[in-house]
Structure formats: structure tokens, C-alpha cells
Amino acid sequence: MEHVIWVDGRLHGPDDRVLTAVDHGVTVGDGVFETCAVYGGRAFALTRHLARLERSAQGLGLPPLPVDAIRAAVDETLAAAGPDAGRLRITVTGGPGPMGSHRAAPDTQRPTVVVVAGPAARAETSRAVRVPWVRNERSAVAGLKTTSYAENVVALARAYAAGADEALLANTRGDLCEGTGSNVFVEVGGELLTPALATGCLAGITRELLLEWGADAGLPVREATADELPWTVLDEVAAGRAHLTLSGSIRNVSPLVRLDDVDLAPGPLSLEAQRLFQARVADDVDP
Known part of the structure; x- marks a missing residue:
């Protein structure tokens, strides 16, 4: 299956360009993420994963996460992915920012949220x-x-x-x-x-x-x-x-x-x- 991608409120194709070149997640790796297994079209342990995503974002100094919006994005992404999805990744970056390690001023930060669903292979050992x-x-x-x-x-x-x-x-x-x-x-x-x-x-x-x-x-x-x-x-x-x-x-x-x-x-x-x-x-x- 092809990856199903959600960014900025809508679904995108796998070849769409969805991030700016000055996104802090691209320039300095300023971001947090979670990976969930997917069973029957649902993300496993999503509540726990979102709680850890919030803890990581807080520890990194990112703004509070829009958890309800992320849940809705997960639902939309998995619905579009269909029954073959086995893995879901949620990424939140610092959003557009300076080229250096410092971030934009707190009142101007616009974090980027990316949700991706795709296949997964599991091994018993x-x-x-x-x-x-x-x-x-x-x-x-x-x-x-x-x-x-x-x-x-x-x-x-x-x-x-x-x-x-x-x-x-x-x-x-x-x-x-x-x-x-x-x-x-x-x-x-x-x-x-x-x-x-x-x-x-x-x-x-x-x-x-x-x-x-x-x-x-x-x-x-x-x-x-x-x-x-x-x-x-x-x-x-x-x-x-x-x-x-x-x-x-x-x-x-x-x-x-x-x-x-x-x-x-x-x-x-x-x-x-x-x-x-x-x-x-x-x-x-x-x-």
C-alpha cells in the first residue's frame, strides 16, 4: 500500500510537498513523534501514545499540543488508509523557524503536525x-x-x-x-x-x-x-x-x-x- 499522509488539515499524496524548507523539524530535528501499531483500522494504545507525545513536547519546550485535532487527524488518516495499514506515525515539529537552533518567538510559533499511515511487517523473533x-x-x-x-x-x-x-x-x-x-x-x-x-x-x-x-x-x-x-x-x-x-x-x-x-x-x-x-x-x- 502507499503511505497515506495528513498535514495541515487535509490528506496528501505520497509525492506531495508538505513541509517548508525552514521547518525546524527539517533544519535541526526539533520535533517529537510517536509510532503506533494498527489493528483492524485502529491505532493501538493511542491514548497512551498521545500522553507520551505531550510529555515529549513539553520536555522539548514545544507549545501545548492540539490533542483533539490530532485524534481527528488519526481517524481521518486511518479511514483513508484502509485495512492494509499496520503502522501509524504522528510527528509534531517546531514548525517554520530560524535556520539556527533557536526557535521563533513563542507567540509566533506554528508547530507542524504530520500523521502518516503505512504498512508494517512484524517478526516473531x-x-x-x-x-x-x-x-x-x-x-x-x-x-x-x-x-x-x-x-x-x-x-x-x-x-x-x-x-x-x-x-x-x-x-x-x-x-x-x-x-x-x-x-x-x-x-x-x-x-x-x-x-x-x-x-x-x-x-x-x-x-x-x-x-x-x-x-x-x-x-x-x-x-x-x-x-x-x-x-x-x-x-x-x-x-x-x-x-x-x-x-x-x-x-x-x-x-x-x-x-x-x-x-x-x-x-x-x-x-x-x-x-x-x-x-x-x-x-x-x-x-
């Missing part, structure tokens, strides 16, 4: 590589889902060149942090542990739901405490003494079957978490 770059947990944008994605592009290119589909990153303190577009869960000691938000990882919606739904189902899943998941825990994964699972809006819950050049078997808790998540997704499209 994932393959990842360790990369040498780190997340800065003390960054001004740590934990925000911004359009400044160059670090992720470089890291993911390294992963794809190695035959993987995700790259894993530590933070500056040597903690396991996250993937370029996923959160991580380590199956170790009879539990599923995910790095705490203090490591600088994104507060993923799938991560959040798995923690909630896992607790409801009696699955031993929780946030790790400080220093409980050092970067070196991946050596345990590579040796088969621990297991790793990735979570994300398109992946859902996806056990790792290869780390660097080592083939791995998914762990039993990882597989149970995957089954649980898929079952709960089918119950409620906006949990």
Missing part, C-alpha cells in the same frame, strides 16, 4: 548486535521521543550490515540501556528484568504494558534496581545463561534468537511474555 556507542542518561532529551534520530540511524545501519535488525546500547555508566527503537527485557534468575528509566531509556508503551499485564498475570517481570543489569549481562545472554527479549510498538514482544554472531534459544519467560502480550492486545485496542 529478533536479532541484535552490540554497538560501541552509548546513550547519555544525563542528556537534555533523555527519555524523550524526539525526531533527532541520527544516533539511531548510525547504530541501526551497523546492525543491518551485520545481518541483524536491532542494535543494543549501554549508557555512560555502563548499564544496559535499550535498543535504537526498542526496550529490552533480560530473563535472568527466574525473572524478566527491564532497565529502569533512570538509565536513560525511553518509557516505551509496550514496556509499560508488559510490566502491568505481567504483574496482573503473575509473571515475574519488573524494573531492575540500580546496577542490576550492567552491560556485561549481555555476555551471560551470549553464553546462554540468560535470555533477552525486545519490546516495541511494531515488534510487540520479540525474543532474541541471535546476539552478534551467536545463535540463541528464546527463554521460557520470554515466550510466555510474548504469548501474554499478544492475547491482551486482542482484548483491547486502547488499553
